[in-house]
Amino acid sequence: MRASRLLLPTLRDDPADAVAASHRLLVRAGYVRQVGSGLWSFMPLGYRTLTRTMQVIREEMDAIGCQELLMPVLHPEDLWRQTGRNAIPELFKLQDRKGSELVLAMTHEETIALHAAAEIRSYRDLPQCWYQFQTKERDEPRPQGGLLRTREFIMKDAYSLDRDPEGLQASYDAQAGAYRRIFERLGLRFYEVESDVGMMGGSAAMEYMAPSPAGEDRIALSEDGSYAANVELAVSRASVPDFGPSEPIREIETPGITTIEQLAAYVGRDPRLTAKSVIVVPEDDRGGIVLALVRGDHRAHDLKLARAIGAPFRPATPEEIRATFGAEPGSIGAVGLKEGQVREVIVDPVLTEGAYLTGANRTDWHLHGAEFGRDFTGRVVDIRHVEEGELSVETGSPLRIEPAIEVGNIFQLGTRYAEALGATYLDESGTEQLIWMGSYGIGPARTVAAIAEQCHDDAGLVWPPTVAPYDVWITPIGEAALAAADAMDAELAEQGLSVVVDDRDLSPGVRFADADLIGVPLRITIGKRLEKDGVVTIRRRGVEGDQDLAPVDAAAAVLRDARGIA
């Protein structure tokens, strides 16, 4: 293919609003263009990379017996009412001309359960695995980072249907294997981590996380490799301070002290001997204030706390705190609360050992020596944010925390959707049973962006061969070189390689710079060495000092053999 016939809208300058490397480079190299906030077009170059990525995913899905299908994006809202997920704020809603209520699908569990309910009759029909590549629509509060968080995106979503939990486990394990093969083939560095089940509901879940500074997620990894989890549910061993002997609880005056740092400094104690009060208002219909306690040097994790409460929440305002506790913020604690004063007290398990400095619910006073069980109580739930350097629970290996991009996830959903939509089968005894479901997603566009985050240098993209838009990029310099390049293109194309001959009437420097930016892995330059010695230059993008000279007649064979191209 001649470059003069291709759309290659490369930009010399970085787009002004791009922050993430993938955003900057994919726009500059002409792969994608923005249509609106969180809305992107894949230009021809980008679409080649996207389709190659999708093809790898398709092959691995097919390899585990998953069958491809296609479901609509536009759904009757009623379908989503049946699972209650029509209340999710990210769900786009609209009406048709008759006023019928419709939604734009953000995922397809409901649809799958609908079809399972209608088509699956007998245990003989199970197990099944269905998947599609289909557009998802999500009304994100804040699209971000180019392709990293968008409002519309294609998802590969697969769904397994099994007769029992054992069958679901087997389907889930097969998907996990396929996912590892997919991301390995795509040349992505990734971690498989335990994850929260989130809005899907269900029992077990894992995420596939590509480490990148642009990632919105944080994952906790043990140095010995035995533990990997999203910080949303990661656990660790906290350090243990020296508590000293148990003492009776007593009030101490702490004028103007409202933060843990001030408190620890004022009384000259380790912050680990203080307890921090997190006061929040759940956003559900029950009302009331929840008081959560973590150790002074610890942080509560938002999502862990929301899970413990069973609802999203917002921080309580100073007025709400004063009204509830009769004291200023900064002096609040769980000791001496009256029945019904707060909706609930949640205590991090770390605080069940030892005695702590805590708020006295009296402005400018704190309590010394408060012990769980003796002086205060509450529901014990892990709500603590794990910290870098803490030890893994099982092996004691130190943890580090890395930012990462979630490129895929797998969920054991159980029977939630089957129940809601009546997806059942008859077992051998003729008894009606619920179908056990799993769901398995990959975002191909986000995966492409994650690869771009990991695979680039100062000059541009450096694609792994599996996802590069083309296999070989030839830069001919001069008339004779162009003929040789076309001949080489024909020969390589016959071997199944896709080739671009950059015949554009631009200076060599500009064409080299574009080739670097676009990031095709194999490069052939044909120029003055052709006339002088009859050789061409073969290089590999992104490999320092990599350069071979090959006779023009043998270049195609040399390139194929030396580079191990399949």
Add this chain to the structure above:
RNA sequence: CGGGACGUGGCGCAGCCUGGUAGCGCACGCGCUUUGGGAGCGCGGGGUCGUCAGUUCGAAUCUGACCGUCCCGACCA
């Protein structure tokens, strides 16, 4: 939702404070020269300055509303 920044040819920007007929670089078209790492010269095309309203003899510039885009926050008690 809260806060901040920015909207001027395709891209990156200046002009705005101090109102007076819109400019630079790149890209683009034509011609000549040039051709192994972002070439040179010459000529040329392209912008109702985000939208609407207001102030004014006159608005890219001042005022207001709206729209759009990006970033931070919505943990740090």
